[in-house]
Amino acid sequence: MNVHGSIALVSGGNRGLGKAYVQALLDAGARKVYVGMRHPTDVSDARLQPIKLDITNEQDVNAAVKACQDITILINNAGVATESPLIEAPSMDGARQEIEINYLGTLAMCRAFAPVLKRNGGGVLVNMLSVVSWYVDPVVGSYSASKAAEFAMTNGVRIELRRQGTLVVGVYAGYIDTDMTANFKVPKSRPEDVARNVIKAINAGEEEVLADEQSRSIKAALKARPESLNERSQQDWDRDHPSEVPSTSRTTGQRRNEGG
Ligand SMILES: NC(=O)c1ccc[n+]([C@@H]2O[C@H](COP(=O)([O-])OP(=O)(O)OC[C@H]3O[C@@H](n4cnc5c(N)ncnc54)[C@H](OP(=O)(O)O)[C@@H]3O)[C@@H](O)[C@H]2O)c1
Structure with a gap:
């Protein structure tokens, strides 16, 4: 699938990695990009269209489907990390929020947009996963569990949508330099590099994107x-x-x- 000339929707497109996805799509020649935001703001580029979109809000999701009937690429980027260990966290609030947004919210988006992608010839559905989709980092234990659920869901969605010609892409990355990782003093990849690698993978028709060095080294350890x-x-x-x-x-x- 060629990103050049495509029309895309990015959830959580207002900041962090989502903003980098929006820019990378434009740089690769996308014709129009709907920028999903919980609190829409004005955008300067005529090719961008802000859309009010909280992926856990059914009304927002339904309205986005109505407004974005022409998309061929959906990037499910919106996500949250509450830095909650599984046992040590004072309550289950973080775990609930992560499952609601990262797993159930993303699943709701996949379900809502699958028919749109089908009508438009198949298209591409990208889910932003993580290296902790593969193993648990206990400091972010409940985030890891939500990303593992999202990983399983992505694999299932791929099987269900293969016959309609939708390329379902799972993206894996370690620490990326965004607000989400502000509290972690560790090496991080640049959001624009991750986004650019994903665009390359879409153009090449790849289902799995190891988007940074950390994901490649952890995947190697997982295999070994x-x-x-x-x-x-x-x-x-x-x-x-x-x-x-x-x-x-x-x-x-x-x-x-x-x-x-
Ligand atoms: N940063 C990393 O190290 C890393 C690594 C691997 C994977 N990821 C994944 O990459 C994605 C983007 O993360 P990021 O690093 O860019 O995080 P971020 O800087 O915290 O940005 C998160 C984005 O998601 C949006 N969002 C949160 N809940 C939402 C909801 N219910 N509905 C719609 N949008 C919502 C936020 O909107 P508001 O501005 O309204 O809060 C924001 O735009 C996430 O799925 C994350 O799990 C991140």
Whole structure:
């Protein structure tokens, strides 16, 4: 599918990675881009059209379907991370919010726009996943679970939509430099690089996009020894919670460190 001349909708297109997707689509020659925003603001480029869109709001989603009948590319980018561990978080509010937005909201968008894409010849449906779709980072445990649910959903949607000719793309990335990761002092990829890699993959008809170096290295580790990812997460968690670690698991952690 050629992005040049296409018409796209990006959810959460007002900032962060979504904004980079919007720009990358324009740079690749998209004819029109609907910019999904919870609180629409004016846009300067005539090729951009703001759309009020909270993906958890059924009325917004239905109105967006009516307004965006001409799209051939849907980028489900909107998402939230509440930085909630599964047990340590004071309540389940973060877990609920992440499931509502990242999984159920994205699923609602897939369901609502599948017939539109079909009518327009198949098109492309992109879901913005994460490396934690593959394993759990306990610091963002409930976000990881929501992204794993979104990963399973993406694979299922791909199977259901293959016959109508829709290319269903799953995008994986590690830390990207946006508001979402402001509290994490770690190496991050640039949103514009991630977005550009996704556009390239759409043009090439690829279903899986390893959009940055971190996703490529974690995918390699997953292939080589899947348990290594949970082991690494355990070591990181134990290091940050030393007083709670029973001496037996501390010994195990040390052995793993020694063994590389
Ligand atoms: N940053 C990373 O390291 C990273 C890595 C892998 C994957 N991702 C994924 O990439 C996507 C974009 O994240 P980001 O880093 O750009 O985060 P961000 O800077 O926090 O931006 C999130 C965007 O999603 C929108 N949004 C949140 N809830 C929404 C809802 N219910 N309906 C519609 N829009 C909603 C936000 O709108 P408002 O402005 O109204 O809040 C904002 O535009 C997410 O799916 C995230 O899980 C991020």
